[in-house]
Each structure stands twice: as structure tokens, then as C-alpha cells.
Amino acid sequence: MVKEVQMSIKMESELRDQFMAVAAGRHRPAAQIIRDLMRLYIAESAVPNALTAETIRKSDQNEDVFHASSAQDLFKKLGI
Template identity: 75%
Template sequence: MAKEVQMSIKMESELRDQFMGLAASKHQPAAQIIRDLMRLYIENNETPNALTAETIRKCRRGEEVFSATSAEDLFKQLGI
């Protein structure tokens, strides 16, 4: 099991009170919510992220690949 450490965060008291109140009303430990948010933040900022990785895989398979003679041609093909 990973070693647990403590972390301090500075925030406005109103923000803390709102967060703690909402966590309590949902019967969720505030620390677990923070850990979940941290994991989500890491996942969303991985290089490459899940969407980029899937796009690379599709490109390698030749899926959803467009050839265009100009930006205007590409936009037309993409419908934008």
C-alpha cells in the first residue's frame, strides 16, 4: 500500500465551509473527494490524454484521416 502523507491547502473560509457542508450532506469524506478530484485532474492532463491516444490509434489504422488541398477544403470536409 502507498504511504499516506498530509497536505495543507489555503482557501477562503467560505469555500471550505461550502465544500465541507456539501460533502457531509452527501455522506462522503472530504478527503476522498479531494483524492478523486486529484486523480481526475491527473487523468485529464496526461500526455497524451485518452482522447489524443485514441486519435493516434485511429490515425495509425487509417481511420478518420482527411486529405485536403487547403484549410478551406479541410473545413468543408469536416462540416465546419
């Protein structure tokens, strides 16, 4: 059983109005969007996050590894 709790958030009235308008326009409850955003924030805050974990895995397997003689050489190889 999921216990539901309430939460209060202080924000500018203009921000709230814009958010509510977008939520209504997409036919989604504002509370559901907030829960989704919270889940996304938590997932992205995980250490290491999915991108970091994948990068470490690739590095350990010598995939997508760039060797450069200088920062300028590295930027050139990365197309920056």
C-alpha cells in the same frame, strides 16, 4: 501498506464552505473527493493522455481522417 500523509491547502473560506456543503450533500468525505480529483488530474496529465493516444492510433490506421483543401473546407467537413 499505504503511508498516509497530510496536506494543507490555502483557499477562500467561501470556496471551502461550498465544497464541504456539496460533499456533505453527496454523503462523501471531502478528503476522498480531493484524492479522486488528484487521481483524475494525474491521469489527464499523462503524456499522451488516453484521448491523444486513441487519436494517434486512429490516424495510424487511417480512421476518422479528414482531407481538406483549405481550413474552410476542413471546417465544413467537420460541421464547424
